[in-house]
Amino acid sequence: MKKLIIAISALCIGLSASAQQALWGGPSVDSPVINADGTVTFRFQAPKAVKVEVTGDFLPTQKVEVEFGGNKMTFDAPGVRELKEGQGGVWEYTTDFPVAPDMYNYTFRVDGVSQIDPHNMWVNRDVASLTSVLLVPAPGERSDLFAIHRVPHGTVSKVWYSSPTAGFDRRLTVYTPAGYETSKAKYPVLYVLHGIGGDEDAWVTQGRATQILDNLIARGEAKPMIVVFTNGNISQEAAPGENSTGYVNPTMQLPQTMEGTFETAFPEIVKFIDSRYRTVARKASRAVCGLSMGGFHTLYLSLNYPELFGWSGMFSAAIGVNDTSVSPIYQDFDAKLAKYYAAKPSLLWIGCGNTDFLWQANLDFKKKLEDNGYKFTFMETEGGHIWKNWRIYLTEFVPLLFR
Amino acid sequence: MKKLIIAISALCIGLSASAQQALWGGPSVDSPVINADGTVTFRFQAPKAVKVEVTGDFLPTQKVEVEFGGNKMTFDAPGVRELKEGQGGVWEYTTDFPVAPDMYNYTFRVDGVSQIDPHNMWVNRDVASLTSVLLVPAPGERSDLFAIHRVPHGTVSKVWYSSPTAGFDRRLTVYTPAGYETSKAKYPVLYVLHGIGGDEDAWVTQGRATQILDNLIARGEAKPMIVVFTNGNISQEAAPGENSTGYVNPTMQLPQTMEGTFETAFPEIVKFIDSRYRTVARKASRAVCGLSMGGFHTLYLSLNYPELFGWSGMFSAAIGVNDTSVSPIYQDFDAKLAKYYAAKPSLLWIGCGNTDFLWQANLDFKKKLEDNGYKFTFMETEGGHIWKNWRIYLTEFVPLLFR
Numbered sequence: 099m100k101k102l103i104i105a106i107s108a109l110c111i112g113l114s115a116s117a118q119q120a121l122w123g124g125p126s127v128d129s130p131v132i133n134a135d136g137t138v139t140f141r142f143q144a145p146k147a148v149k150v151e152v153t154g155d156f157l158p159t160q161k162v163e164v165e166f167g168g169n170k171m172t173f174d175a176p177g178v179r180e181l182k183e184g185q186g187g188v189w190e191y192t193t194d195f196p197v198a199p200d201m202y203n204y205t206f207r208v209d210g211v212s213q214i215d216p217h218n219m220w221v222n223r224d225v226a227s228l229t230s231v232l233l234v235p236a237p238g239e240r241s242d243l244f245a246i247h248r249v250p251h252g253t254v255s256k257v258w259y260s261s262p263t264a265g266f267d268r269r270l271t272v273y274t275p276a277g278y279e280t281s282k283a284k285y286p287v288l289y290v291l292h293g294i295g296g297d298e299d300a301w302v303t304q305g306r307a308t309q310i311l312d313n314l315i316a317r318g319e320a321k322p323m324i325v326v327f328t329n330g331n332i333s334q335e336a337a338p339g340e341n342s343t344g345y346v347n348p349t350m351q352l353p354q355t356m357e358g359t360f361e362t363a364f365p366e367i368v369k370f371i372d373s374r375y376r377t378v379a380r381k382a383s384r385a386v387c388g389l390s391m392g393g394f395h396t397l398y399l400s401l402n403y404p405e406l407f408g409w410s411g412m413f414s415a416a417i418g419v420n421d422t423s424v425s426p427i428y429q430d431f432d433a434k435l436a437k438y439y440a441a442k443p444s445l446l447w448i449g450c451g452n453t454d455f456l457w458q459a460n461l462d463f464k465k466k467l468e469d470n471g472y473k474f475t476f477m478e479t480e481g482g483h484i485w486k487n488w489r490i491y492l493t494e495f496v497p498l499l500f501r
Numbered sequence: 502m503k504k505l506i507i508a509i510s511a512l513c514i515g516l517s518a519s520a521q522q523a524l525w526g527g528p529s530v531d532s533p534v535i536n537a538d539g540t541v542t543f544r545f546q547a548p549k550a551v552k553v554e555v556t557g558d559f560l561p562t563q564k565v566e567v568e569f570g571g572n573k574m575t576f577d578a579p580g581v582r583e584l585k586e587g588q589g590g591v592w593e594y595t596t597d598f599p600v601a602p603d604m605y606n607y608t609f610r611v612d613g614v615s616q617i618d619p620h621n622m623w624v625n626r627d628v629a630s631l632t633s634v635l636l637v638p639a640p641g642e643r644s645d646l647f648a649i650h651r652v653p654h655g656t657v658s659k660v661w662y663s664s665p666t667a668g669f670d671r672r673l674t675v676y677t678p679a680g681y682e683t684s685k686a687k688y689p690v691l692y693v694l695h696g697i698g699g700d701e702d703a704w705v706t707q708g709r710a711t712q713i714l715d716n717l718i719a720r721g722e723a724k725p726m727i728v729v730f731t732n733g734n735i736s737q738e739a740a741p742g743e744n745s746t747g748y749v750n751p752t753m754q755l756p757q758t759m760e761g762t763f764e765t766a767f768p769e770i771v772k773f774i775d776s777r778y779r780t781v782a783r784k785a786s787r788a789v790c791g792l793s794m795g796g797f798h799t800l801y802l803s804l805n806y807p808e809l810f811g812w813s814g815m816f817s818a819a820i821g822v823n824d825t826s827v828s829p830i831y832q833d834f835d836a837k838l839a840k841y842y843a844a845k846p847s848l849l850w851i852g853c854g855n856t857d858f859l860w861q862a863n864l865d866f867k868k869k870l871e872d873n874g875y876k877f878t879f880m881e882t883e884g885g886h887i888w889k890n891w892r893i894y895l896t897e898f899v900p901l902l903f904r
């Protein structure tokens with residue numbers, strides 16, 4: 099048996115220097131650690147640093163004023179806490195409160211420069227930044243839906259479709275529920291759209307959407323459904339690093355975003371999905387939802403294709419940002435809204451945080467619907483324009499569908 | 502139009518503080534940059550650091566001696582170079598040589614502590630370490646196979662199967678070639694196995710296997726095939742972060758690794774794939790290959806199931822590490838080898854780097870095959886036990902299959 103053990107050690111040695119370092123190098127740094135009392139300890143090794151901070155949405159927010167293009171805007175930014183240096187240049191901070199069960203993003207700031215936690219392998223990309231992830235799940239809490247459980251798992255696929263509008267193949271993430279492959283049944287379809295700077299990966303990484311679907315379906319709280327995560331940047335084949343332009347770092351504003359082309363081309367995607375998968379290809383079995391820009395897309399997809407989608411979910415939707423002159427998609431709003439309601443949608447669901455910079459725009463839209471006697475569901479949450487809210491909205495919206 | 506632009510800016514502001522920082526905060530740091538002369542510049546911002554280095558497999562290797570369990574071992578570690586501090590605490594290093602077209606991993610060391618490049622969104626996990634990725638592709642070079650091109654793309658799926666041996670569902674990565682879904686044809690299957698510390702994601706992230714397959718098939722240099730990336734740690738449901746134990750950081754040595762259970766249970770996977778996909782379910786259309794521990798698994802899968810696999814590829818295989826007493830899978834080696842060759846395999850392919858710590862073990866195995874007059878293909882490459890070699894072997898092995 100000794101021969102086996104030595105040889106396996108040799109295998110380890112054969113790996114890259116960085117892998118070895120993680121095994122043997124330096125002091126053992128555990129971070130993040132959820133303590134027995136519910137507090138969380140963060141650690142970062144930086145022997146020569148003068149100041150190390152941690153920031154993330156597990157901390158209470160703080161008001162920040164930003165000037166941009168002559169406009170002063172106030173928004174809620176994640177709080178910041180200083181770490182204290184200990185032995186071996188390992189800095190440490192423990193929250194003075196139990197961290198509520200939820201999924202959080204955090205980063206360190208080392209002398210003002212943002213760094214992920216090198217001892218936490220769970221890293222998400224948020225547009226052009228990397229963040230470390232902390233998940234505090236608890237039975238009975240919503241965050242338990244974000245964890246992986248021993249329940250039947252759906253299949254998550256990266257699938258390419260040919261877009262005549264774009265002139266090239268484009269990538270989708272497609273979730274088929276557990277049992278799809280061995281069943282002959284047809285399934286309803288939910289289309290889920292990301293925000294500005296996002297792509298077809300965002301809802302899966304940041305949104306935990308496939309875990310939420312697995313868990314809700316396993317509990318019997320959602321109908322088994324196909325879920326399609328689109329890429330809303332029509333000028334892009336796929337997420338950064340997954341397209342033929344090479345690994346260009348992502349930017350917020352891509353060409354042809356929020357100018358109508360994506361919405362105009364959307365039926366291409368629906369046609370592809372209905373031909374590739376066993377779908378119930380009718381309005382009552384087709385839903386669309388999205389966050390921020392994706393909520394904006396959801397609104398205009400719903401208004402422009404009243405016969406396509408029976409169920410719509412606008413999450414912190416970027417309402418009121420459009421110039422009607424850029425595309426016919428955005429014109430004749432009131433007439434389209436009337437036509438949409440005349441076609442009897444099953445559900446228009448709206449969720450927004452009450453400190454979101456889009457809160458007032460969503461309230462204005464709510465009032466317009468009320469003034470016209472149009473039916474809708476409205477959910478107000480704490481907090482702003484963050485993934486924590488979008489995950490909440492998805493867990494609320496999905497159980498309502500296809501009933 | 503002004504309203505639209507301001508509102509989109511507002512959308513940006515609404516995102517997390519870290520996303521904003523990447524947009525507006527601090528000096529603009531571009532890293533890595535491939536310069537016109539083929540050199541590469543690396544930059545890292547650390548205002549208070551005393552020493553910043555970069556290490557990676559783009560640098561010539563250096564000999565490192567490690568003592569472990571009383572044994573002194575020498576191996577080739579990636580080279581290390583110091584960066585020089587410039588304005589705004591931004592450190593910089595430019596190679597004094599053009600970096601050859603290939604895919605590389607690199608990390609910074611800030612006062613001895615490993616850090617990824619925060620300005621490069623392309624991050625891979627290598628066991629328990631994060632590394633930044635640099636791809637230098639060039640037409641006509643092998644590394645062009647690692648890049649994404651506008652060719653038909655296969656579908657890449659995360660699929661769960663039920664393992665009676667493990668007693669729970671386990672996760673596979675499955676590649677179906679472009680055209681699979683719209684065809685009625687049956688396809689041959691290649692099983693691809695990872696090394697110790699790896700999982701069903703490793704070949705897709707570090708190995709660029711699905712890009713290699715897309716490109717080879719599009720060029721007509723490989724037959725369209727289904728490719729299945731297994732998880733060789735039978736005690737594990739799925740990759741770290743993708744299983745129900747929560748986000749436990751990965752370790753090298755898991756229970757039940759290289760003790761026969763994975764190989765004993767392997768027919769479960771073959772049975773699942775043959776029932777779920779349109780496969781040609783016969784030896785001549787079934788291949789297996791793997792790196793390091795996966796090469797070891799490949800060897801024993803081939804020897805124990807001579808009627809299952811017609812094509813076998815051992816990449817830097819961990820030959821000779823097993824204790825025959827741990828499992829019948831590893832017993833009667835010579836008799837099984839004779840039986841394997843009597844059953845007329847189509848190909849036994851062996852690749853190893855000539856500075857790999859497993860080089861001698863592979864030479865010994867080569868000699869055994871030669872002494873017995875057994876046919877095989879052998880490829881010697883420069884370098885050691887690294888992904889750079891395993892990507893080479895995959896690009897060499899795949900075109901030979903199913904001819």
